[in-house]
Amino acid sequence: MATAAAQKTDRTASYGDGDGTAATAAYERAFDAAVAADERIEPRDWMPNAYRATLVRQIAQHAHSEIIGMQPEANWITRAPSLRRKAILMAKVQDEAGHGLYLYSAAETLGTSRDELLDKLHRGRQKYSSIFNYPTLTWADVGAIGWLVDGAAITNQVPLCRCSYGPYARAMVRICKEESFHQRQGYELLLALSRGTPEQHAMAQDAVDRWWWPSLMMFGPPDDESQHSAQSMAWKIKRHSNDELRQRFVDICVPQAESLGLTLPDPDLRWNEERGHHDFGPIDWTEFWEVLKGNGPCNEQRITQRRRAHEEGAWVREAAAAYAAKHSETGATRA
Amino acid sequence: MTTTVPTTAALALGDDALVLSHRLGEWAGHAPVLEEEVALANIALDLLGQARVLLSLVGDEDELAYLREERAFRNLQLVEQPNGDFAHTIVRQLYFSTYQHLLYDRLAAGDGPFAPLAAKAVKEVAYHRDHATQWTLRLGDGTDESHERMRRACEALWRYTGEMFQPVEGLDVDGEQLRAAWLESVGEVLRRATLTLPEGPRSGAWSAGAGRQGVHTEPFGRMLAEMQHLHRSHPGASW
Numbered sequence: 001m002a003t004a005a006a007q008k009t010d011r012t013a014s015y016g017d018g019d020g021t022a023a024t025a026a027y028e029r030a031f032d033a034a035v036a037a038d039e040r041i042e043p044r045d046w047m048p049n050a051y052r053a054t055l056v057r058q059i060a061q062h063a064h065s066e067i068i069g070m071q072p073e074a075n076w077i078t079r080a081p082s083l084r085r086k087a088i089l090m091a092k093v094q095d096e097a098g099h100g101l102y103l104y105s106a107a108e109t110l111g112t113s114r115d116e117l118l119d120k121l122h123r124g125r126q127k128y129s130s131i132f133n134y135p136t137l138t139w140a141d142v143g144a145i146g147w148l149v150d151g152a153a154i155t156n157q158v159p160l161c162r163c164s165y166g167p168y169a170r171a172m173v174r175i176c177k178e179e180s181f182h183q184r185q186g187y188e189l190l191l192a193l194s195r196g197t198p199e200q201h202a203m204a205q206d207a208v209d210r211w212w213w214p215s216l217m218m219f220g221p222p223d224d225e226s227q228h229s230a231q232s233m234a235w236k237i238k239r240h241s242n243d244e245l246r247q248r249f250v251d252i253c254v255p256q257a258e259s260l261g262l263t264l265p266d267p268d269l270r271w272n273e274e275r276g277h278h279d280f281g282p283i284d285w286t287e288f289w290e291v292l293k294g295n296g297p298c299n300e301q302r303i304t305q306r307r308r309a310h311e312e313g314a315w316v317r318e319a320a321a322a323y324a325a326k327h328s329e330t331g332a333t334r335a
Numbered sequence: 336m337t338t339t340v341p342t343t344a345a346l347a348l349g350d351d352a353l354v355l356s357h358r359l360g361e362w363a364g365h366a367p368v369l370e371e372e373v374a375l376a377n378i379a380l381d382l383l384g385q386a387r388v389l390l391s392l393v394g395d396e397d398e399l400a401y402l403r404e405e406r407a408f409r410n411l412q413l414v415e416q417p418n419g420d421f422a423h424t425i426v427r428q429l430y431f432s433t434y435q436h437l438l439y440d441r442l443a444a445g446d447g448p449f450a451p452l453a454a455k456a457v458k459e460v461a462y463h464r465d466h467a468t469q470w471t472l473r474l475g476d477g478t479d480e481s482h483e484r485m486r487r488a489c490e491a492l493w494r495y496t497g498e499m500f501q502p503v504e505g506l507d508v509d510g511e512q513l514r515a516a517w518l519e520s521v522g523e524v525l526r527r528a529t530l531t532l533p534e535g536p537r538s539g540a541w542s543a544g545a546g547r548q549g550v551h552t553e554p555f556g557r558m559l560a561e562m563q564h565l566h567r568s569h570p571g572a573s574w
Contacts, residue, residue, distance in 0.1 A: 309367070
């Protein structure tokens with residue numbers, strides 16, 4: 001914090017970057033020094049425009065993923081096979097809406113608004129995680145999402161708790177706690193199925209077979225094709241490369257799959273003594289890019305449902321606004 | 336099953352909570368604003384928690400929820416009504432949570448078998464009632480469209496409200512007193528929302544006490560088919 005104290009004046013002096021001026025150079029030096037010293041950048045601090053834009057893009061995409069991610073799981077709320085599981089699933093979907101709210105708030109500290117971001121989502125101008133374009137076909141998918149998808153999300157997100165942008169890092173601390181809880185519940189759901197009847201076991205294995213590769217794709221393209229990675233790592237938004245995190249995730253999952261009594265659908269998966277890591281087979285990047293371009297199994301359905309909920313809710317939001325205007329402080333004083 | 340818990344009453348209250356919770360669960364991913372995703376799921380979870388306690392007083396919660404047929408359910412017809420638009424959902428919430436709050440308040444004050452549950456649940460239900468009230472005010476006194484939608488919802492659900500005051504075996508409350516308190520409270524909220532109490536019958540001879548007797552409306556069977564399908568497909572399995 002010593003560095004921050006010394007440079008606080010510079011960093012909070014202005015929002016603009018006033019290209020080419022001596023002042024800008026000073027702001028930039030202060031910003032770079034703060035990042036280098038592992039200090040947190042806060043909303044009122046000066047920051048490069050590109051840093052701001054990258055964060056808006058990333059946090060918005062993260063928020064959208066929470067909101068769209070409610071759909072594949074909510075698909076099973078009305079069919080959950082026991083009241084205990086139903087309560088767990090409802091609580092999880094509720095948490096996701098809450099995570100979306102934290103993240104939109106974090107994005108708003110950068111000078112955008114939730115309405116603007118939602119509009120971009122609805123018009124396909126901003127993305128959400130490709131994983132939510134896969135369908136939940138059986139109850140076991142709810143467990144596979146908890147174990148694998150939330151597991152991959154946590155592997156990605158725990159380093160974000162140390163991200164250089166303060167509001168994002170703090171949102172991630174809260175989110176990661178809840179995500180870990182969901183992940184354990186997903187694992188426990190699969191364990192119950194795996195140890196259940198032969199039909200339940202088969203259901204669990206089928207779900208893991210379908211969700212494994214899409215989960216590995218959640219870490220993004222390979223390092224040599226990741227366009228934002230280098231800059232994000234330099235800014236300490238990102239702390240590890242896509243491939244590093246993917247490897248970490250595989251190494252965590254292999255023993256977990258064993259204790260679940262389930263297999264992972266990869267014939268090339270084996271321990272590599274020399275590397276101290278598991279080797280694994282090639283990812284189908286064609287599928288990844290197709291899903292990202294909007295051609296996955298559920299892209300159309302997910303965005304249509306989101307738009308419909310928004311459009312059908314318009315009269316409710318208008319009513320709330322009209323009521324607030326009628327009953328605002330000024331209205332009351334006038335009356 | 337213990338001898339002190341009146342089965343009929345526990346099923347009636349438990350089924351109300353179970354069925355309404357299910358309906359609210361259908362909203363997940365479809366709510367008009369994110370805050371309502373949180374609120375509706377929250378209310379659904381509270382109700383599901385109440386249902387689990389109440390059904391467990393009678394037997395195994397999952398057997399009771401998943402293996403009874405339509406004619407064995409004892410919930411009010413009001414709570415099984417489809418969600419409709421947001422106004423329908425809010426009016427159903429206003430009608431039911433006002434009733435449930437008044438009822439649990441009385442049960443909590445007594446020394447009957449439901450007093451401990453009611454004492455805990457009444458706090459949750461007070462929040463549900465406030466949520467429904469706040470939205471009734473905003474929608475009723477919002478725009479012309481929201482007012483009209485609320486008016487229609489109030490009318491459409493009105494016929495299911497009489498059933499709430501029919502006597503239930505083992506529930507020691509004065510139905511007439513409850514009815515009066517309910518009418519006064521709902522009437523006041525609707526008045527503040529620039530709406531009026533509907534004038535039609537609160538129930539006809541054809542439907543008085545029907546849900547409590549296991550006679551339901553058509554949408555309910557479909558709801559149960561969806562709810563019970565997976566559980567019934569794997570007899571004896573644990574989840």
